[in-house]
Amino acid sequence: MGVSTGHAAVVIANGSPGSIAAVRSLGRRGVDTIVASDLTAPPSARSRHCDEFVPLPEPTDPDDYAAALLSLARRPDVRTILPGREQDIFVLASHRDAFADHVTPFWPDFETVRETHDRLSLFATAAATDAPIPTTEPLDAVTDWSGERIVKSRYALLTDAYDRAIPSRDLHKPPSTVYLEPGQTPDRQALVERMEHVPVTQSYVGGTEYSFRALYDHGDPVLTSQIRQHRGYKYTGGASVYRESIFDPRLERSGRALLDALDWHGPAEVEFRRPADGDEYLLMEVNPRLWASLSCDIRAGVDYPWVLWRLAGDDPVPETTDYETGVGTHLLRGEVSYLYSLWTHDCPLVDPPSPSTAIRNLIASFRRHPDCDYFSPSDPWPFVRDVRLAIRSHLP
Numbered sequence: 001m002g003v004s005t006g007h008a009a010v011v012i013a014n015g016s017p018g019s020i021a022a023v024r025s026l027g028r029r030g031v032d033t034i035v036a037s038d039l040t041a042p043p044s045a046r047s048r049h050c051d052e053f054v055p056l057p058e059p060t061d062p063d064d065y066a067a068a069l070l071s072l073a074r075r076p077d078v079r080t081i082l083p084g085r086e087q088d089i090f091v092l093a094s095h096r097d098a099f100a101d102h103v104t105p106f107w108p109d110f111e112t113v114r115e116t117h118d119r120l121s122l123f124a125t126a127a128a129t130d131a132p133i134p135t136t137e138p139l140d141a142v143t144d145w146s147g148e149r150i151v152k153s154r155y156a157l158l159t160d161a162y163d164r165a166i167p168s169r170d171l172h173k174p175p176s177t178v179y180l181e182p183g184q185t186p187d188r189q190a191l192v193e194r195m196e197h198v199p200v201t202q203s204y205v206g207g208t209e210y211s212f213r214a215l216y217d218h219g220d221p222v223l224t225s226q227i228r229q230h231r232g233y234k235y236t237g238g239a240s241v242y243r244e245s246i247f248d249p250r251l252e253r254s255g256r257a258l259l260d261a262l263d264w265h266g267p268a269e270v271e272f273r274r275p276a277d278g279d280e281y282l283l284m285e286v287n288p289r290l291w292a293s294l295s296c297d298i299r300a301g302v303d304y305p306w307v308l309w310r311l312a313g314d315d316p317v318p319e320t321t322d323y324e325t326g327v328g329t330h331l332l333r334g335e336v337s338y339l340y341s342l343w344t345h346d347c348p349l350v351d352p353p354s355p356s357t358a359i360r361n362l363i364a365s366f367r368r369h370p371d372c373d374y375f376s377p378s379d380p381w382p383f384v385r386d387v388r389l390a391i392r393s394h395l396p
């Protein structure tokens with residue numbers, strides 16, 4: 001099939017603020033937006049820019065999930081599908097040929113997704129581009145535990161399609177990162193059981209998180225942008241809850257070199273950390289999809305959903321890639337989670353700021369950057385829904 005000329009886009013919503021950013025971006029431009037989700041009522045489905053809501057099964061069974069998405073792709077009004085999480089991109093990439101018969105697939109093929117989801121394969125590719133990477137090796141290969149280390153899943157998703165040793169066929173996210181006590185030999189078997197496979201160990205990298213974002217068209221960059229993460233869900237980091245647009249040519253070169261080596265197609269977020277005592281950006285991971293903090297890029301002038309939509313229809317796209325630096329956005333419930341972690345989270349490798357310092361910094365950041373991912377006076381109901389979901393998730 002050739003380029004799809006449909007007038008609707010499917011935005012897969014999983015509660016991430018990236019989906020509401022995409023829905024608003026497309027809806028304001030007159031694109032019919034179909035919100036599809038395994039959640040009963042995701043916040044983006046409450047947006048005035050959402051034209052239709054379609055329920056999906058849970059993505060634990062990749063074939064069932066693919067069948068539900070394919071039923072949407074077959075509709076003549078649908079031009080393309082925008083993925084928002086790892087399960088989405090796994091299913092879209094592993095069934096890419098089937099989707100390509102009906103819509104324009106603006107996402108990478110399965111082998112590329114497999115390579116980015118496998119940290120050992122990804123870091124091998126990065127090393128070939130001379131990109132700085134933290135010391136990373138399989139858990140069972142480590143002999144010296146004297147340094148500061150973490151243990152994390154080798155894979156972004158747990159599935160037997162990536163590792164036959166994984167006992168469950170269900171597609172699911174791995175457990176969270178484990179921070180090790182320096183100098184203490186961990187219980188390897190317990191970690192393997194926790195992670196459901198042989199995980200990797202990595203030298204701990206402190207400092208600040210950065211990300212290079214891009215939209216590629218069959219190996220050629222169309223849009224790029226960068227952000228600096230000021231706060232994550234926890235004081236140790238994690239998903240971004242306060243971030244700011246920046247530009248550093250070194251980050252641009254590193255991000256482009258890796259995506260060029262992967263012959264990228266579609267959106268991608270390349271995450272880095274820069275240690276407090278160094279200038280190098282160390283690669284952390286690649287997210288082969290649209291990212292949660294998409295609102296920051298759009299407010300800075302880089303409208304990824306709109307340009308992706310136009311590319312999927314073979315429409316002309318803006319030639320300029322300039323954007324405004326110093327633009328910041330917040331995720332309100334994430335800021336609450338950050339503060340909560342000061343009292344509830346204990347990490348042997350990271351000292352938390354004092355609560356008073358954290359609160360002062362938070363207030364100052366809202367004065368400087370009052371914009372939030374969900375809150376919009378002209379489109380208030382997604383924010384109301386997100387608050388209700390956040391409260392419900394913490395009720396007994």
